[in-house]
Amino acid sequence: MTFIKSSLCIAFTCLFTLHSTAQTDIDEDKLSLNSGTIDSQFEYVIQKSNKYQDYKVVKKDWLYTLKSHTIDSLNAVRKDLVATQGVVKTQEQEISDLKLKLTNTQTDLDQTNIEKDNMSLFGIQLGKANYNVLMWSIIGVLLACLIFFIYKFNNSNIITKEANRNLAEVEEEFEEHRRTALEREQKVRRQLQDELNKNK
Numbered sequence: 001m002t003f004i005k006s007s008l009c010i011a012f013t014c015l016f017t018l019h020s021t022a023q024t025d026i027d028e029d030k031l032s033l034n035s036g037t038i039d040s041q042f043e044y045v046i047q048k049s050n051k052y053q054d055y056k057v058v059k060k061d062w063l064y065t066l067k068s069h070t071i072d073s074l075n076a077v078r079k080d081l082v083a084t085q086g087v088v089k090t091q092e093q094e095i096s097d098l099k100l101k102l103t104n105t106q107t108d109l110d111q112t113n114i115e116k117d118n119m120s121l122f123g124i125q126l127g128k129a130n131y132n133v134l135m136w137s138i139i140g141v142l143l144a145c146l147i148f149f150i151y152k153f154n155n156s157n158i159i160t161k162e163a164n165r166n167l168a169e170v171e172e173e174f175e176e177h178r179r180t181a182l183e184r185e186q187k188v189r190r191q192l193q194d195e196l197n198k199n200k
Contacts (some may be wrong), residue, residue: 033065035182038073041066087160094153098146105142108135 031044045066049056112135 032182033062034069035178038070041069087156090156091153094149098149101142101146101149105139108138108142 031040031047033041033044036044045058045062046056048062049058051057
C-alpha cells in the first residue's frame with residue numbers, strides 16, 4: 001500500500017514538473033531577456049523572478065544582463081544626441097554667419113539708397129554707371145558667398161543623411177543576426193530539454 005502511494009506521489013510530481021516546464025517554455029517565447037525593448041526585458045525579469053513574501057528574488061546574472069542592455073541603450077541614445085547637437089551647433093553657426101552677411105548686405109543696400117543721389121565714394125565723385133557697377137559687384141560677391149555657404153550646408157546635410165541611412169542598415173543587419181542567433185539558441189535548448197525528457 002505504501003509502495004502504491006509513493007509511486008502515485010512520484011508520478012504526480014513528475015507530471016506537475018513537466019507541466020510547469022512546458023508553461024515556462026510558452027512564457028519564454030513571449031518575453032526574453034536578450035531581445036525586445038528594455039521595458040519587455042524588465043517585464044521578463046519581474047515575471048521570471050522568484051517570490052518571497054512581499055519581495056522578488058532576482059538572479060544576479062539577469063540583473064547584470066539587464067544593466068548591460070540598459071547601458072547600451074543609453075549610450076546609443078547619448079551618442080545620437082551628441083551627434084545631433086553637433087549638427088545643430090554647426091547649422092546654428094552657419095545660420096548666424098549667413099544672417100550676419102545678410103545684415104551687412106542689407107546695411108550696404110540701405111546706405112546705397114541713402115546716398116544714391118550723392119555719387120561720392122571715399123571722397124571721389126563717381127558717375128552713376130560706375131557707382132552702380134561697383135555696388136553690384138559687391139552684392140554679387142556677397143551672393144556668391146551666400147550660395148557657397150548654402151552649398152556647403154546642403155553637402156553636410158546629405159552626408160549626415162547618408163550616415164544615418166548606413167547606421168540604420170547596420171542596425172538592421174545586427175538585429176537580423178541577433179534574431180538568428182536567438183532562434184538557434186532556443187532550438188538547442190528545446191533539443192536539450194527533449195533529451196532530458198527522454199532520459200527521465
